[in-house]
Amino acid sequence: MVSSIEVRDLRRTYGDVIAVDGISFEVKEGEIFGLVGPNGAGKTTAVECMEGLRRPTSGQVRLLGLDPSRERLRVAERIGVQLQESALPPRLRVAEALALFGSFYRLPSNVDDLLDLLGLTEKRSAPFAKLSGGQKQRLFIALALVNRPEVVFFDELTTGLDPQARRSMWDLVRSIRDLGCTVVLTTHYMEEAERLCDRVMIVDRGRIVALDTPEALIGSLNVNRRIVFGLPEGQDAASLARLPAVSRIEQSDERVIVYGHGNHFAGSVVNAMEDAGLPFTDLRTVQPNLEDVFLLLTGREIRE
């Protein structure tokens, strides 16, 4: 597998503050690569070093074989960037913006195709200031694609979107990848990273805490699965702790959470309860997710 981006011992400090503290990783061609971590973890700095907007304090970045901080314009020609905080002139119209930004590149995309892909055809003559938040977001994605980029960077793409809009944005990102782009995205939504990314790099305090596929991260780290059910007062679930698959039990009021692992975890708990005649209700199993992985690795919730 060819690497689109190679980062070696990247370090970036601002005065005494260490934003990125010696990280190394590779982004493979054609994958959706996610940087996740809380605000201030160093995601943005790392991305800006890849885009050539910041010079690393030390370490090396290669993007498509180029050094972004020395060959910024060559890199800019071949990457697309969607920014969290940016704007266009208020009276600039949608189609004009795409034609204008396209003119900065050697091989601009067709404006009508982009409008179609992003569902903005009806808004082609609308001025930027009159667009809704979601429409502006889609226009910025279109601008990121205007040069048929080989690598696209999305920064907190779905922040502020409702769940439905977020899901359609995920579909869009997948279709962009299917066009042949490598996608690098930052997010602090763990669910987004888990559902969308081929590989996820968890960053905390400038360091890489974990880097793998979401499935491997969840599977390998021995994160507990959970079974949640209701149990009338007076009934005691403590006997379940004897099961080998069970690691811990929390019981409060009429609600029980059993933590455990292994393929037979859920079955053995249910069987044991039926054998013991425990009248459980509303039983459901909760799969571990990246949120749990992050908690396990850092001891903190991602959103504090």
Next chain:
Amino acid sequence: MTHRSTTGPRTFGHRDGPVTARALVSLVVVNLRLYVREPIGAFFTLAFPVMLVLIFGAIFGNQPEDMFDGRGSMDISMPAYTALILGSVGLLGVAINTSSYREAGILRRFRMTPLRPLVYIAADVIANLIMTLVGMAGVVVVGWLLYRVQFEGRALSVFLAVVLSGIAMFSVGYLIAGLAPNARAAQVIGMVVLYPMLFMSGAGMPLEVMPDSVQTISAYLPLTYVVKLLRGLWFGEAWGSLLLETGVLVGVFVICTAIAVRLFRWE
């Protein structure tokens, strides 16, 4: 413009000339469109100077005056109002536009592209010069229709003087944008610098009608030299007799550009 040469001149660095030219042209066209869509900017460049011709023409007429070497008040107002347009475009338009684009994150978006900063600024300057020339044409057409104002110089010389004065005044605007922390501040600085200068440079009112003290101050104002250069060339003086004016404007351009480049920031 899809046909691209990879062996073209390297004047534009690694980028192909055709792409740079295409970027420049589309930016100029977009800037002109935005200019016309922005009522306040269009008013100050296009409508306000014509209003001045109508108002001051009605008050003073265009009778020959000894103090204007036998020319009328409207005759000498043609180059003066051109200077007024250049001053307001540079000190208000450029300063406010650049700093508000920075504040809103618009420059940040441009920065992500391979567009060179110099091309961005060149497009801005060209669009502003075109708008200035259009505003100037409005003044001259109205002046000629109502007062048969005289033009005794060479059009090319006046055009070159407008370009030189333009880049000098616009460089002051970029300097203000670099100094100002935000768009609001840029607007205040621009107004504080521009408005007194309009009255004391001869752009708004002829210096001949001003007291000596104002004429003394005027020697320190860049816009004064724009007025003098344009007026001299308008009435047929040679560049050779306007070396001081030319030199001052070149100096303003060089110094302000040098500082503005250092202060310039995308975000």
